[in-house]
Amino acid sequence: MTGIRKIALVLVFSFVFLSFGLVYWQVVQADAMLENPANRRAIFLEKRITRGGIYDRNGVVLAETKEIDGKKVRFYPQGEMFQPLLGYTSVQYGSAGLEAAQAETLLGLNDSSILRKIQDAFELERNGHDLILTLDSRLQEVAYQKLRGKAGAVVALNPQNGDVLVLVSQPSFDANRLEEDWEKITKQEGSPFLNHAFCQYPPGSIMKVVTSAALFQAGLDITDLYNCEGSTIVNGQTILEQNDKAHGWVNYDLALAYSCNTYFAEHGIKAGVESFLQAVEAFGFGKKIPFELYVPVSSITPDVPVPENLNLNLFAASTFGQGQVMVSPFHMALITAGVANKGRIMTPHLIDRVLDSNQNIKYESKPEVWLTPLSEEEAEKVKNGMILAVTEGTASPGAIPGVSIAAKTGSAEPGGNRSTHAWYIAFAPAEEPVIAVAVLVEHGGTGGGAAAPIAKAVIEKALELKEGGD
């Protein structure tokens, strides 16, 4: 059969032809493919570059690379405490968290010095850059110990300069045992790999701090008294107080202190949807937060973060943080810090300094104002309401004797038949704030019960360290 010979020719020619496919990818496209952001090959640079260390503001080691038997091993001496913030880097599982976001810096790739070029040309061994974070591991430990066993997040900032002091997310994992525990971690309830500080939740009553700005800016008289009867009807929909409690006659300060839903719904409507949307935008809703890690944009509606208009019912629910409002604990901490810092939200920083292997400073964070949602007087008014919430209102579980604290609770309904998310935002000392905290406990119940004690412990520790002259 001569047919066999023809077939043989066809097959061999096909093989030759398809081999050009290999030439195309392995020779022609090889460099272009390396630049594709989804390509994880960069991880192999670590064979000759020693990844820089990560330290807290006082020099406590959070992550470092040690050489054991000629192999580079990444250590996380603090175990679970700083995870998933730090993340991991693994040939097998890729990288995540700060290790992924700051890979270029940690490997010193964005350094264009002549020495660097020589080192690269000869593929010499070299060291990456070290990161000095703004975190304080003493505060981090308090927050971590308090939140452990629950799901949620604690974020604390220095309101005066935007330094992130605490960033705890629970549940977390031990990156030292990533390879061994991978299966277990991925299956564990509560998503340990997910940084809950950057997840979005309905804010509940802590949203009233934002709504307050709308009331002021619409020129409403906040000394006016309002009779809270425990419920009100807006456009055919009944708005209830928590536990159907009637607060009686309240002004703005008391309404915030008692967390009166009907007051904020009715006054919000009086202020108008336009003022409300302006206020939320001024607080950073619908805006990308300038930060070293990705934080999702907070939103009033799922389709458009800050819409042109809202229907009346959704608007009323949004004024006290229900409806479709979604915000991350990290953004809530920024909002709190803004109130604390006389109405100015400072750009948040996690990285304080970047040092090269010779301890030269490659980068240093500088305090900058990000947004100014409130005037100084307006910030003062919100603060007074929040102080009253601690002395007389729902936020009293967070009170510390001898210290003036401003705080607000939230118990946000997550939808479905599950218990509420517990929120607590606070700053202290009220007259000269050194720390602003946001705590979220998923399905924790009330903000005063589940979240307030955590914020209180962090604030106590911060004030104690401050006393110590730190």
Next chain:
Amino acid sequence: MLYSFSLRVLTLSIMWTGLGVLRSVDMLDSQFFFHAAVFSLLIIVGSAVELFLGYNGDNNLLPVVQTLLAIGLVFLVRINPSLAEDQFVWANLGLLVYYGILFWLKDYRKLGEYQYLWGLLALVLLLVTLVFGVTIQGATSWIRFGQIGFQPEELVKVALLLFMASYLAENRELLSVGTFQIGRFSLPDRKTLGPFALIGIFVLGLLAAQKSLGTALVFFLLMVFIIYMVTERLLYLILALPVIIITGTAGYFLFGHVRVRVATWLNPWVDSSGGGFQIAQALFAISGGRLLGTGLGNGIGAYQIPLAASDFIFAVIAEELGFVGAMAVICLFIIIVLRALAIGVKAVDRFGQILAAGIGILIGVEVLIILAGVTKLLPLTGLPLPWVSYGGSSMLSHFLLLGLLANISHSSSFSLSESALSKRAGVLS
């Protein structure tokens, strides 16, 4: 004899070098020394058995397959050690199947007597899969017996080849000459073409119903090439082209998953963490290999590509051994295909000719489609690379085919002297 033996030694030295490299970078558990030793022993003993029983057929076929097997085993150890342990067992069983077919099947011609039974067996196997099969990765091509999964479509390859070879051996003239005219073309009548077309259409239809589209493509090309080879009529090749285009287009508009697959094939970068992840990671791996490869154990593809051990093992090889290594693997397959076709040329009877050449075509088409898939020339199909990819069904059925090849080669080698060969050429072709 020395030739055959030294080829085995070469094969084994490739495997042991690979395992040694893996050991040096701490990627080899010690239990593999035992597995590799058993495998090596089997190869050496097999070589001795061939000598003892007087095997007189093709001397290159088995050593080349064993080299592919060795490369596959080394890469499986590197990609997924627990799968590699199974694969050693499958490889050993495969060698036993090969020798079983070679020596216990006295006369392969007897297989040609069951022609319709083979066709029926192919259909039954596919029907059973469709009814009782479990769906893995979108395709219903697995049957489970307790712990062990089995892919009947691999065995269908054997049954279908036997059917086609026996059927076409009998009806070659009728198919090539044709009995009635349509314009300039003469076509075979219904009686001759009917059974073949019927079984062909049923097999392809059942595979499409199982959504094993890659296998369906292999079978279709296999049938077309075999008919062309037997009849030498270009008409059949030309007819095949519109069939591929029409069914391909129909499949695109009928099945959502085909549309998704084509879309990710056209642009895997758009969704490189979702649907395009597999092909994108495969291409990252291949392109990272460049000319000489990253070296065994240094690639990312083994970790990143889903199904790196089965459907995408070629991408991992291309990354870690580079263009050079990938071409070496392709050359080994080209040798197998050409040896199979050569055995077909030399076979004494028409059944043996068609069967041997058919096996060569099958392996060639399988490897070509895989090669086209991983280099993004075709949408992904999901076929195992014969003897290299992880998988028992594919391993055993391909060793079955290899056993048949060796058997045909062995029979033709001593039943014909050189003079008889030239005479035969006059009679048969």
